[in-house]
Amino acid sequence: MADTAETGAHSPLQPDSEGSKDVGMGTFVLALTLGILARAYLSSIVRLPYTCLVLLFGLAYGFILYTEVGMTGPDIFSNSTDLWINLPPEAILTVILPILIFGSSFSSDLHLFLQQLTPVLTLAGPAVLVGTTLLGVAAKYVLPYEWDWMTSFMVGSMWTATDPVAVVAILKTLGVAESLQILIDGESLLNDGVAIVLYSIFNRLVLDQNSFSAIETFEAAVILCLGGPAIGIVVGAVSSYVLGVILNDPASEITGAYFFICLLYLFIFLLYHVYF
Helix, strand or coil: CHHHHHHCCCCCCCCCCCCCCCCCHHHHHHHHHHHHHHHHHHHHHHCCCHHHHHHHHHHHHHHHHCCCCCCCCCCHHHHHHHHHHCCCHHHHHHHHHHHHHHHHHHHCCHHHHHHCHHHHHHHHCHHHHHHHHHHHHHHHHCCCCCCCHHHHHHHHHHHHCCCCHHHHHHHHHHCCCHHHHHHHHHHHHHHHHHHHHHHHHHHHHHHCHHHCCHHHHHHHHHHHHHHHHHHHHHHHHHHHHHHHHCCCCHHHHHHHHHHHHHHHHHHHHHHHHHHC
C-alpha cells in the first residue's frame, strides 16, 4: 500500500478518498457493449455460445482490473466495478432477479409449460427438498465450519435454487427441443418460492428457535407461493388494459409501463417489510 501511495497508483479494491461520482454506469455500459459484440458478431466467428464469451470477457476484465496489470491505469472503471461488487443483496433480490424471472416467463410457451407442469412441479417441489437435505448434509460434514444442523440446512436451502439462464441460452443456440428448455426454465421459475420458504424456516430456527411459529411459517409460505402469482396476474391484467387504451402513443406507453413497474416494486417493498 505504501508503494501504491508513493507512485500515485490507485488500487481498485480501495476507492479513492475523494469519492467517485460514477454510479456504476461505466461498468454497466461496458458490459452491455461486450454482450452485444459477443452475441451479434463474435459468437458466429469463434463458434462459442455468447454466454461463454461473456463469461470469458468478465474473467479477462476482472484479471486486468484487479491484478498488477490494471493497478496503474485510470480508476474510473475500478470505482464503477467496486459499486457493483458491493451491491446490496436486497437490490439483487428486488431488482435484478425479477428481470431474469420476467424474461424467462415472458419467452416461455404457455401450452408447452402446461404440458410439462407435472415434472416441473416435481423438480421445483420435492426435488428442492431433497436438494436442500443433501446440500445441508454436505455443508455439515464437508465444509470445515462446524455448523449445527439448522445452519447447514439454511445454507443448503440457499444453494438449492438454480437459475439456468446461461444454460437455457446455450440450449436455444444448440437447437435443443423446446420441451426440454421449458422443463429446465420452468423449474427455475418455481423453485425460488420453495427455496425462500425453506430459507425462512431455517433462518428463524437459527436466530431463535423459540420464535418459530408453524402458523407464521405457513402464512409466509402461502404469501410467497400464491401471493406473487396473484399480484402478477392483477398487475399484468391492469397493465394490458391501460396499454391497450393508450395504444399507438409511445410516450404514454413508456410512461404507463414505468408507472406500473414502480407501483409493483412499491407494493412488494411494503409487503416484504410487513411480513419479513
